Amino acid sequence: MAQETFLRVLRQHATRGNRPFKSWLYAIATNLARDHFKSSATRLSTPLASEHEVWILDEVPGPEEYALRGEQRSALVDALNLLGMEYRTTLWLRFYCDLSLQGIADTLGIPLGTVKWRLSTGLRRLRSLLASSADTYC
Structure with missing residues (x-):
């Protein structure tokens, strides 16, 4: 159609x-x-609704999901703030500003290989920090 x-x-x-x-x-x-x-x-x-049940899911998040998202966002921000400025900036430009790798390199005035290295290292460190903070809450 x-x-x-x-x-x-x-x-x-x-x-x-x-x-x-x-x-x-x-x-x-x-x-x-x-x-x-x-x-x-x-x-x-078209089959009748009684033959094949149709479930309509409410996709609006409830209060519990909002609270959980808030906690996750807070943990992510805390972990990002523990990273060095070069990693934080590169991650921010890539995932929040949605810049391409070449766009990040041009913005920061650094080689493309450095951008790739900072993203890889920054993500690895961020993953490690988030895993350790998750262990703290459990």
């Missing part, structure tokens, strides 16, 4: 008029989905 939606967008682009693109795109997709599920072939091939 997604592919058919984009094909119709390409074919009918001139007939859009002054409608905003987003609402026009959603209208096309909604109509295609409605037509698909109206067809008798789809109704006959």
